[in-house]
Amino acid sequence: MNRADTGGSQTTAPLKILFIDPHAAFVTWGSGLVQYGCNWQVVRTDDGRAAIKMLEETNFDAVIVAALTSFERELGILRQVASTKPKTARILLSPALSAANLAKALDVVHRNIFQGCSVEEIVASVEQTVMVTRQLYRDKVVRSFAAFRQLPSPPSIYHELSRALNSDRTSTRDISAIVERDPALAARILRLVNSSYFALSRHISNLNEAITLLGVRTVRGLSLAGHLNAHYPEASAWKVFSFDMMSQRALCVARMAQEICGPYSKGQALKDQAFLAGLLLDIGMLMLAAEQGQGYLKVLKYAARKQLPLHVVERMAYGVTHAELGAYLLNMWNLAPQVVEAVLLHHEPDEAVGDSFTPLSAAHIADALLPSIANEFELDLSATLSDSYVERISAKQYLPSWKMVANGYRLRMRESERVQSA
Incomplete structure (x- = not known):
């Protein structure tokens, strides 16, 4: 474009x-x-x-x-x-x-x-x-978004956590009290902090401690992702790819995007936004799969047959991509603008202006280095690494170490797939 x-x-x-x-x-x-x-x-x-x-x-x-x-x-x-x-x-x-x-x-x-x-x-x-x-x-994005029959409302807990973050008097105990009102989120937090991603030497059962380890902004991101995944459940007729495996991969992308920020960030803000962007990159894909069903199946099949990137075929078929739809939803919910930008441009980072490292940089690189989830058509659903963009943001020197990090996540993804299929 x-x-x-x-x-x-x-x-x-x-x-x-x-x-x-x-x-x-x-x-x-x-x-x-x-x-x-x-x-x-x-x-x-x-x-x-x-x-x-x-x-x-x-x-x-x-x-x-x-x-x-x-x-x-x-x-x-x-x-x-x-x-x-x-x-x-x-x-x-x-x-x-x-x-x-x-x-x-x-x-x-x-x-x-x-x-x-x-x-x-x-x-x-x-x-x-x-x-x-x-x-x-763009008019086409606005019209396409308006045509969706059932759009999720913003999760109240996300905005409660945002207000708590903006208060100088909020404690971890206050955050825990908010999270405890959503048992599914509390369970997800404890499951994550005790997973292989953290490799802790002991089991964490205290929500306060889990939130301290994860960070409040990570918890806020998990609340949003969980809300969206609950709103777009996998239909029984959908066999192309597993929504649950996509959610698991999104967590890998998010964690890796956070790690990629290491050489560029002394503070937490960039890492937090990179994590949230990685977690939500492909929410537009779930929206299309849940809403369009058989129509989206044809788009995926055509992309695989012609060996074209999915977002290119989406634009041919709908005039809009899953990245644009996901970004528009997150923007409606007043998410951080650079998170919205990362979701919008993660397949096309060269459209970005400037040479600074941003949440888009971390999300694009993590998405491109991690393998796509398995799907019926063996179609690569992840971003293709833009070498020109990596060169422009002066990140080429870090690629070898990032590829090693990606290998570690690849092994975790395979183990998760093995457990799911067992």
């Missing part, structure tokens, strides 16, 4: 940018970008309330908020933007943030640009965000 199809930065119309500068610290910022050669129309204001009113009356491609001293207040403005105009790209311009504040920001903003970034980095970040947002809201 080329950029013109998605309404990306190669179109001739200038990008309309609303720049909210509460401390009047960037008075000449817009003119500097114009001098750089950006095809942008920048409207600057130092009044957050006036900015929200402008948004209600005028469409902007992106909103940039400068947060120099009052992080919580400026992040609150972007939360209002998300509620008022969800199709508008949300960008935070800030000094370096603490790990806790960065995690909060990444749950709301599409991009966090740090003070001192070059003009090139700023331009790439803004235009990438606008391009992804436009692709997500």
Whole structure:
């Protein structure tokens, strides 16, 4: 898909940018970008309330908020933007943030640009965000999504956990109290922490301890994945691939994506988002299999016969891919924008702009290095590793070690398949 199809930065119309500068610290910022050669129309204001009113009356491609001293207040403005105009790209311009504040920001903003970034980095970040947002809201994606008969509602427990994460006074005991109200989730957490993935020397039966080991954001991700898997159960007539095995593979992708972040992240935010993206990459595939049934069976069969990637045949048949449908659902549920982007582009990472390592990078590489689940047509359902993308994000040096990690997960997947078939 080329950029013109998605309404990306190669179109001739200038990008309309609303720049909210509460401390009047960037008075000449817009003119500097114009001098750089950006095809942008920048409207600057130092009044957050006036900015929200402008948004209600005028469409902007992106909103940039400068947060120099009052992080919580400026992040609150972007939360209002998300509620008022969800199709508008949300960008935070800030000094370096603490790990806790960065995690909060990444749950709301599409991009966090740090003070001192070059003009090139700023331009790439803004235009990438606008391009992804436009692709997500393509008319065909919106119409296809609306045609689904039974869409899941957002799980209340996910949002309870999100609110708890954003509170400075929440303890592990508070999180456990939320999780205990969902016995299936509690059981899944204990099963996971005692599985071979952790290889602990003793059995963990205490939910508090299990949540501490996993991390609250991982627990939140498991709650979401479990909710979606429960909403899309495998029909008795469906024989192409096992929904349960797909769920097991998703956990492997998620765990490996988290490990891949090691050389790039000193904090937890990137790892948490990579885990969640890996866990949810193929939810659109389950949506299509559950909703389209025999129609989707024909798509899979055609892809196998013609030896074409599944997402290419999906676009031929439906005008939309499982990646786009899954990303649209997660965006509707207000998931972290970079998680949505990872789901959207995991088969086509070269569509991303910029050369930084993101949750998309981790999810794409993990998905590509792990084997596809077994299926009736022996069709590879995983992503194909983009060597050009790996080169662009300067990750080639780590590929040999990541392939060794993938071999370990491959063995676990085989063991899981053996147990399932026994």
